[in-house]
Amino acid sequence: xxxxxxxxxPDLCIGAASCVTIDPNTFIMNDENKAEVLDHGExxxxxxxxxxxxxxxDERETLIMAAESCPTLAxxxxxxxxxxxxxxx
Amino acid sequence: xxxxxxxxGICGTTAAGELRKALPDASITxxxxxxxxxxxxxxxxxxxxxxxEREKVFLKSLEWYxxxxxxxxxxxxxxxxxxxxxxxxxxxxxxxxYDKLLLATGHDVRLASEDARGVHYLRTLDDAxxxxxxxxxxxxxxxxxxxxxxxxGFIALEFLNAFHQFxxxxxxxxxxxxxxxxxxxxxxxxxxxxxxxxxxxxxxxxEDIELxxxxxxxxxxxxxxxxIPAKILGVGLGNHLDEAYYKVAGIDFGNGIIVNQKFETxxxxxxxxxxxxxxxxxxxxxxxxxxxxxxxxxHGRFVAKAIAGSAEEMSLVSSYATNLxxxxxxxVGDTRRSEVxxxxxxxxxxxxxxxxFSRGGRAVGGIMIGYTKPRAxxxxxIKENIRYENPS
Ligand SMILES: Cc1cc2nc3c(=O)[nH]c(=O)nc-3n(C[C@H](O)[C@H](O)[C@H](O)COP(=O)(O)OP(=O)(O)OC[C@H]3O[C@@H](n4cnc5c(N)ncnc54)[C@H](O)[C@@H]3O)c2cc1C
Ligand code: SF4
Numbered sequence: 001x002x003x004x005x006x007x008x009x010p011d012l013c014i015g016a017a018s019c020v021t022i023d024p025n026t027f028i029m030n031d032e033n034k035a036e037v038l039d040h041g042e043x044x045x046x047x048x049x050x051x052x053x054x055x056x057x058d059e060r061e062t063l064i065m066a067a068e069s070c071p072t073l074a075x076x077x078x079x080x081x082x083x084x085x086x087x088x089x
Numbered sequence: 090x091x092x093x094x095x096x097x098g099i100c101g102t103t104a105a106g107e108l109r110k111a112l113p114d115a116s117i118t119x120x121x122x123x124x125x126x127x128x129x130x131x132x133x134x135x136x137x138x139x140x141x142e143r144e145k146v147f148l149k150s151l152e153w154y155x156x157x158x159x160x161x162x163x164x165x166x167x168x169x170x171x172x173x174x175x176x177x178x179x180x181x182x183x184x185x186x187y188d189k190l191l192l193a194t195g196h197d198v199r200l201a202s203e204d205a206r207g208v209h210y211l212r213t214l215d216d217a218x219x220x221x222x223x224x225x226x227x228x229x230x231x232x233x234x235x236x237x238x239x240x241x242g243f244i245a246l247e248f249l250n251a252f253h254q255f256x257x258x259x260x261x262x263x264x265x266x267x268x269x270x271x272x273x274x275x276x277x278x279x280x281x282x283x284x285x286x287x288x289x290x291x292x293x294x295x296e297d298i299e300l301x302x303x304x305x306x307x308x309x310x311x312x313x314x315x316x317i318p319a320k321i322l323g324v325g326l327g328n329h330l331d332e333a334y335y336k337v338a339g340i341d342f343g344n345g346i347i348v349n350q351k352f353e354t355x356x357x358x359x360x361x362x363x364x365x366x367x368x369x370x371x372x373x374x375x376x377x378x379x380x381x382x383x384x385x386x387x388h389g390r391f392v393a394k395a396i397a398g399s400a401e402e403m404s405l406v407s408s409y410a411t412n413l414x415x416x417x418x419x420x421v422g423d424t425r426r427s428e429v430x431x432x433x434x435x436x437x438x439x440x441x442x443x444x445x446f447s448r449g450g451r452a453v454g455g456i457m458i459g460y461t462k463p464r465a466x467x468x469x470x471i472k473e474n475i476r477y478e479n480p481s
Contacts, residue, residue: 016131017410029464
């Protein structure tokens with residue numbers, strides 16, 4: 001298990017919901033039609049656009065796929081050292 | 090294996106990346122008639138509004154293509170396809186043989202009947218650059234600028250949003266309803282009222298328009314019996330598909346390139362995916378041609394699997410989210426009014442409307458305006474092929 005920080009930029013999020021389709025364990029749409037971040041399906045500590053989550057390699061792969069599916073690059077993924085894993089450019 | 094891909098948009102590029110994973114030794118070449126590597130068309134409105142910098146609309150770096158050993162030929166149009174002898178000819182005359190060909194050519198825009206300096210479309214990054222340059226010129230003139238938007242679909246809405254942001258006095262010319270295939274009277278009226286409240290002037294039932302010019306420059310639009318001053322016109326009349334291009338090559342074409350669930354066209358070794366195809370959607374029990382990003386990307390992923398020989402099939406409830414001057418609009422699944430036999434209003438309030446579309450008692454689509462809460466439950470009903478039960 002490794003820790004990842006996941007951040008959704010609500011200004012960029014247009015509510016396309018691709019992330020929710022691909023990784024419903026990590027993303028959920030709120031009433032403003034923006035994606036919030038979940039920790040394994042749970043919103044402990046209340047709704048948020050940013051969370052640190054421990055994930056297996058398989059879970060990370062799904063997360064990256066969800067981030068890649070975002071048409072506005074609104075999802076940012078960082079590893080424990082703070083290095084940005086996605087977008088990777 | 091020698092794989093050619095026509096179209097370097099999200100579908101073609103996703104497919105190329107997935108093909109590289111599945112077939113490390115294959116030769117993969119993308120033909121892209123634009124002069125750019127992959128960028129997000131969805132980000133173009135954000136770029137226009139100054140929310141993202143130009144460099145940030147790109148989704149892949151040039152290094153990605155070389156690392157993946159994918160040859161990207163930009164500025165190259167695949168002029169024609171010979172499906173019998175299995176080659177594609179490029180606009181500079183060279184012939185490229187293939188073992189497998191993927192058509193990921195997307196949509197073209199439908200053009201207005203005339204052109205002038207100041208008439209704009211919004212499909213490409215170059216289009217967005219052109220709009221920004223025009224706005225800059227007009228601003229330098231220092232006069233109050235009038236703008237016109239022609240059409241009532243997704244792109245027309247993006248023009249309205251952008252012109253609003255630029256503080257242009259805007260008139261909207263509608264040929265029929267907003268989203269004429271999907272919205273009924275009430276949905277249309279809701280958007281109409283909202284746009285008017287935001288200061289947009291609207292003319293409905295505009296059959297055709299005529300441009301008023303000063304030399305090459307647009308100065309006005311004649312429509313509905315009058316003339317509207319306009320130095321910029323945003324055209325959003327929907328798509329144009331070049332049917333002949335495919336038919337000449339012996340590829341069956343209906344409302345898009347006809348493919349089966351494995352994305353195979355009627356021509357052997359030729360696949361098609363993304364916005365250009367009419368795809369048999371198992372969840373909806375209908376042949377669908379979508380124009381949305383998630384669908385095009387998933388097509389890219391699954392067509393690659395099909396080309397590489399996997400039998401995995403795609404199952405996705407497609408959706409499109411947009412907004413008109415702050416009013417959220419979400420459409421999921423099949424929202425063609427003419428193709429369903431039941432449309433139920435499941436929520437209606439001031440400025441809000443939710444309709445669920447059903448076929449044979451099963452939910453196949455939904456439209457949400459100003460209220461998107463039921464999105465998850467509607468999507469779930471479509472996915473599970475059941476009737477939508479209003480939770481309230
Ligand atoms: C301004 C704008 C905003 C949008 N907003 C949203 C949104 O908010 N949400 C959403 O879901 N979708 C949105 N879309 C739609 C989304 O961008 C498309 O559904 C998606 O890009 C389709 O991908 P594609 O790869 O199938 O086709 P395209 O992106 O159209 O790519 C096809 C490519 O093929 C190339 N091509 C075509 N013919 C040839 C040829 N003969 N030779 C060489 N190259 C060729 C074209 O140049 C093009 O680059 C928007 C589109 C636009 C234009
Ligand atoms: S995919 Fe991107 S734009 Fe769509 S809901 Fe998720 S974060 Fe928002």
